[in-house]
Amino acid sequence: MQRRLYTFFRSSTSFRLRIALAYKGLAYEPHYVSLPKMEHRAPAYCALNPQQLLPLLVDDAHNYIQSMATIEYLDESYPEPPLVPKDIRSRAYVRAVSQIIGCEMHPLNNVRVLKHLKVQFGADEIATKAWYAHWVTEGFRGLEDYLADTRLHGAFCFGDSVTMADICLVPQVFNARRFAVDMNPYPRIMAIDAACRELPEFHTTAPESK
DSSP states (O other): OOOEEEEOTTOHHHHHHHHHHHHHTOOOEEEEOOTTTTGGGSHHHHHHOTTOOSOEEEETTEEEESHHHHHHHHHHHSOSSOSSOSSHHHHHHHHHHHHIIIIIIHHHHSHHHHHHHHHHHOOOHHHHHHHHHHHHHHHHHHHHHHHHHHOOBSSSSBBTBOOHHHHHHHHHHHHHHHTTOOOTTOHHHHHHHHHHHTSHHHHSSSGGGO
């Protein structure tokens, strides 16, 4: 098989690509890279992805990194069903929702940042969880208000169509639950997450299913 996905079950960025590939109906050979065991630092993996991060998609002998860029690559290469709207304003909206999560929330709360807080600054478990909850709360508050203000959401972030925005949202909600963040203040986000998890492409690719 030419298509390979280097993934870890609890990596939210890997979760995004698993959803996207499932939604596109694209088969792939999974290669599991353990983050706790530091397998992403192994020379063989570094040769594939010098950034030493997950996920990595190999498609037709080309390596693709960064989950949102790779989702857009998949959408352009395999356009049905679409994950990014064709209309320029709608596309900007979907990218904005995706980037609120992928650029504003996730980078502050991924494993390497939390580990650095512990190692470099002596943060204990209570402090790291407080850090996580603060930035997730900031991000979800802004996203909930943005959804309310734009009024472009329906069952999903963009009307009743699954897009890259939903693919970014569901893994972030999964992580928030894992860290016991109170999600009750975000009814729109929670309704979208529930609608997504009714779809097999979301629940069969979730960390608990891997």
